[in-house]
Amino acid sequence: MSQHLKTPAQLADEVRNLGPWHQAIQITPDFNTSDPYSATGELNRKQNQNISLLTTLYEGFLDTVRPLYPEGLAGKKFLDCACNAGVYCFAARELEAEFSFGFDIREHWIKQARWVQAHRTVSPTDRIEFDICDVYDLPRRGLPMFDLTMFKGIFYHLPDPITALKHASDLTREVLIFNTQATWGKPDGYLKPGSEDIRSLMSGAYGLNWRPTGPRTMIPVFSWLGFKEARLIFYRQNPTHPDLGRLEVVASKVEGLLDGLAQYPSLYDLPE
Ligand SMILES: C[S@@+](CC[C@H](N)C(=O)[O-])C[C@H]1O[C@@H](n2cnc3c(N)ncnc32)[C@H](O)[C@@H]1O
Known part of the structure; x- marks a missing residue:
């Protein structure tokens, strides 16, 4: 029997067995990976080991990438660092990406991506290819150069985030989308150390982590990595954890590629 003939009930059983999930992904016209957790329409964190199951990632990726590549991603290669269940690779494929590689340090997530x-x-x-890989092993993987790279939700799970970002950047020809947890309410311009529980499926594997204290912290980093232009998409406070924030930057090694993001401030020109 071909895979797509499974009923929504069979798909739901398999999804539950592979859980918990972080990424809601449409599988068939009438089944989404979030369905088993949202029978009443409410995502239930308790049934999902307290992990947030996010429903906006796929569309959010399309919204970010379309202004950069209005013709789509035909002929482009896409790298997704810490891909989890692979949602961005599937969205990149919808935009006709020639090849996507998604990796994550945890087998749990790569099993979901392959499912x-x-x-x-x-x-x-x-x-699309998925593999279990630590971001620190990227230089030893013999990977091709990629046109577009996603570095989302991983910077603040690493003991040496700049080295990891450099590994991803060294494989990037054009654009890198950077999204990280940050701190809020501290003077901008620093990385603040912290620690995290490595047993959590959503965490890093090392225990030590760093959060930027604001967008200006990243200016010398992106400049040193060779990005000629960078736009600050947002830096905002976390409503439930007021000492934390979230920061998104899109950076390009090729001048002019960010023209579609002209409504966002240039990171390099942020006022002191
Ligand atoms: C907060 S989730 C973000 C997932 C995804 N990028 C997203 O935006 O939805 C963090 C992910 O980073 C992965 N991860 C943590 N440390 C990693 C490392 N050293 N190398 C590769 N993946 C890592 C975790 O397994 C987890 O899937």
Whole structure:
């Protein structure tokens, strides 16, 4: 029986067995990976080991990438660092990416990504590879250069985030999308150390982590990595953890590629 003939009930059983999930991904016209957790329409964190199951990631990726590449990603290679269940690789494939590589340090997430790849019928899932990999091992993987790189939700899970960002940046020809947890309410311009529980599926594997104290912290970093232009998409406070914030920057090594993001301030020109 071909995979897509499984009923929503069978898909739901398999999704529950692979849980918890962080990324809601449409599998068939009438089944989404969030369905088993949202029978009443409310995402239930308790059933999901207290992990947030996010429903806006796929569309959010399309919204970010379309202004950068209005013609889509045909002929482009896409790298997703800490890919989790692979949602951005599937969205990149919808935009016709030539090849996508998603990696994550945890087998748990790569199993989900491969399951989605085998069962998703609403858009093609070929030309995508997933693998278990630590971001620090990237230089030893013999990977090609990528045009577009996603570095989201990983910077603040690393003991040496600049080295990891450099590994991803060294494999990037054009654009890098950077999204991290940050601190809020501290003077901008520093990395603040912290510690995290490595047993959590959503955490890093080392225990030590660093958060930027604001967007200006990242200016010398992106400049040193060779990004000629960078736009600050947002830096905002976390409403439930007021000492934390979230920061998103899109950076390009090629001048002019960020013209579609002209409404956002240039990171390099942020006032003191
Ligand atoms: C907060 S989640 C972000 C997932 C995804 N990037 C997103 O935006 O939805 C953090 C992810 O980073 C992965 N991770 C943590 N440390 C890593 C490392 N050293 N190398 C690769 N992946 C790592 C975790 O397993 C987890 O999937």
